[in-house]
Amino acid sequence: MTQQDVPAAPAHWEADVLLRDGRTAHIRPIRPDDREVFVEFYARVSDQSKYYRFFSPMPRLSERDVDRFIHVDHVERVAFVLTLQGGIIAVGRYDVIKPGEAEVAFLVEDRHQGRGIGQLLLEHLAQAGRERGVERFVAEVLPDNTRMIQTFRDAGYRVASEYEEGVLQLEFSIDPTDTAIGLMSAREHRAEAASIERFFNPRSVAVIGASRRQETIGQALVRNLVTGDFTGRVYAVNPTSNAVSGLPTYKSVTDIPDDVDVAVVAVPAESVQDVVLDCAAKGVHGLVVVSAGFAETGDDGRVRQRKLVGLSRSYGLRLIGPNCLGIINTDGRVSLNASLSPLMPPRGRAGFFCQSGALGTAILEKVYNRGLGLSTFVSAGNRADVSGNDLLQYWEEDDSTEVVLLYLESIGNPRKFSRIARRVSLRKPIIAVRSGRTTQGVPMGHAVRRIAAPPAAVDAMFRQAGVIQVDTLDEMFDVAQLVAHQPLPRGRRVAIVGNSDALGLLAADAAAAVGLVVNKSTALGAEASGEDFEDALDDAIDDPEIDSVIAVYVPPINVSGEDVANVLAAVGEQSDKPLVSSFLGAEGVPELLRVPDVAGSTAGRGSVPSYPGVEAAVRALAHVVEYAVWLRTPEGEAVGREKVDEAAAKRLVTRILAEHPQGTELGLADLTELLAAYDIELWQTRAVDSRDEAVRAGEDLEWDVVLKATAEHLRERPDQAHVWRNIDDAEEMADAWDTLGSVISEPERAGFVVQKNSRPGVPVAIRSIEDPLFGPVVSFGIAGPLTELLADRSYRIPPLGARDAAAMVREIKSSPMLFGYRGSEVVDVAEIERLIQRLAQLQNDLPQVSALELSLVLAGADGATVLTASARVEPVVDPRSDWFVRRLSQPAGDTLPS
Secondary structure, three states, X not given: OOHHHOXXXXXXXXXXXXXXXXXXXXXXXXXXXXXXXXXXXXHHOOHHHHHHHHOOOOOOOOXXXXXXXXXXXXXXXXXXXXXXXXXXXXXXXEEEEEOOEEEEEEEEXXXXXXXXXXXXXXXXXXXXXXXXXXXXXXXXXXXXXXXXXXXXXXXXXXXXXXXXXOEEEEEEEOOOOHHHHHHHHHHHHHHHHHHHHHHHOOOEEEEEOOOOOOOOHHHHHHHHHHHOOOOOEEEEEOOOOOEEOOEEEEOOHHHOOXXXXXXXXOOOHHHHHHHHHHHHHHOOOEEEEOOOOOHHHOHHHHHHHHHHHHHHHHOOOEEEOOOOOEEEEOOOOOOEEEEOOOOOOOEEEEEEEEOOOOOHHHHHHHHHHHOOOEEEEEEOOOOOOOOHHHHHHHHHHOOOOOEEEXXXXXXXXXXXXXXXXXHHHOOOOEEEEEOOOOOOOOOOOOOOOOOOOOHHXXXXXXXXXXXXXXXXXXXXXXXXXXXXHOOOOOOOEEEXXXXXXXXXXXXXXXXXXXXXXXXXXXXXXOOOOHHHHHHHHHHHHHOOOOOEEEEEEOOOOOOOOHHHHHHHHHHHHHOOOOEEEEEOOOOEOOHHHOOOOOOOOOOOOOOOOEOXXXXXXXXXXXXXXHHHHHHHOOOOOOOOOOOOOHHHHHHHHHHHHHHOOOOEEOOHHHHHHHHHHOOOOEOOEEEOOOHHHHHHHHHHOOOOEEEEEOOHHHHOOOOOOOEEEEEOOHHHHHHHHHHHHHHOOOHHHOOEEEEEOOOOOEEEEEEEEEEOOOEEEEEEEEOOHHHHHHOOOEEEOOOOOHHHHHHHHHHOOOHHHHEOHHHOOEOOHHHHXXXXXXXXXXXXXXXXXXXXXXXXXXXEOOEEEEEEEEEEEOOOOOOOHHHOOOOOOOOOOOOOOO
């Protein structure tokens, strides 16, 4: 085969990646035109590294050797290069030596060793190998090449080794085990957290585009850095001025004599790329691009933004923005206000990620007015590179951040968000507002693929990950001030203590409306003193039947309420149960209710949040209760895989796609086999095309059968009769065939089948799809047109534990039908949950299954019968490779998820 005949490598094999130190690089398949840069790379590698790679001195490669390196077929010979600033810094490859087995090897430029490059190459080679049918890797390593040996052992695979003729022989399966995926996620976490840490803790910041003119962006950035008492060095870059705000200026960032950690860019959009090159030459770690004129302006701006991100990453730089407000770190050791906001928020426990640059200032004003306090703040603007996922990775380990706030205008990679958020929520509450929640609209600057799953699936993903999703920014702050200052509740039981009967009743009504249980309500009267409140609050907090307390105080005329405030603050500081208040109609944490914090926050742990209305207090408490319940509910074991034959299912799907490369609906036999591989039994069904075939099918099944039409256009038409039940002989079958044929239009397309009568039960439907952004999505609901009309379905993202399956069954509005509604039998819910988990396992394992539906499952008291099912398989362009390899999002406007 000539090189011209070699098929191109899959597009998803190329990606931007993060190294261990938080710097970026680019990984891609090697190309024939890499000859010159490959030879240059090899010349920079030390003799020792060459010896470790080839087991002999090889100071130079012959033309034949170079040809072998740069010419591969992307099937049996695969090679990836890691590039930085246009040059190659590492190469990794595998060569198939026998079916299912390939030899793997790496070569990394010495000055880049120790940056986790070997692990990255191994991840990407293993994923490419899995896609090409490779099951095992082998490697030969010299015993003293300890760094490479450790690379293989740290990958999480079970490595077998033996020593032969002075060489260590390593071999291992590249099946992505839970251990391997877990270790990969840990490496991803460390790298992404490191990349963000450099932004928040710089020793020096350069403002490129600093200006002497008042009311300009460049002037505001310099002023806010200086007046915010930044503890590092501030440098102003302006080629036409000698000084800005008392600081000397430099014509270029490269003229600054000292190191620069972060550059804040405020130059015209068309000049930003030149700034990137200067910053790369200077060794800057990260860019904050405040400049507008990118994807938010249309197609030309989108192209400009894509080039900006690609250029930044190619030089190892991460980028916040463009079109952003900036970043803030309130830590007194840094005191960084590299933003356009003149307000430096008070020190607090919440980290805030905001995608909107326009709303950023208003958000910071709300934070300041409420006295909430932030640890760090990022306005990502168009979110072209750094995203909320990166910030979650950083905040997970940041000791000064106890609460995470997210204002999201789009979700570029919900699969990754779900995975990270599930983990972070176990340690720190995440509160999110998502704009475009109903319409799924995204701002112009955010180029992401539209989600095929319905909005309810996105909401379910948030709930499943433990994220507290609220509707407004005010509601976000309501919840944030509660979780930041008060302990989590143990349950839904609340007590109401107040000096207003009317407000007490409003609080009770509001609590009942959001699922809280009022176990105690104490009306103290309008003249209640501080002592009265103290006694009532202590009584409620000491009551084992109470989980949270709502305090309502409306002062009589000419009474300050200071004595009651002192009581609330004292009780809130000492209580192990949350205390919320509606105190004087104040919003936030009033000065009177604050507890000093040794860490310097304006309101310490134990401070009592106040809400202008009791309804807002109750809503905030209800959100926190739901989070606390999620946190304390065990995830539960997933249904076992001992009865699952994943290999058989994969062989079946592979065969079907080989026969139908464009995809196809599964026939009855293949569908039955696929479901059986996952321990789902499809009720015995005979497809029939004539009256005689129907009669023979009834005889084979020994009668007591049904005749029904299964074509999709009939299943969606409840007005058309298409089922005939209780057929006991040939005469009844003939009558049924003739009658259905006369009432169904185009009976030849009806898809008639004959089935044995099943046990009665409640009809339910379980479905799954492969969403281009989410990956697998599973849904559940009562079967029938009313469910479809009312959109009464629950959704989850696999993998599912027992908790997820149980919640899916119970959270639909029609769930009482399964639990003895109006005296009916309680169905076998455990079997429904098992079917949900099995379907989720199948969809999770087989991305080629684009849609799968158990459209009619009759759930009875003693089990569930799957009567009707359908499935479609399609070739997968990118088989969820981001689950098994680390890769950064594609620049906005590209074809992969951003």
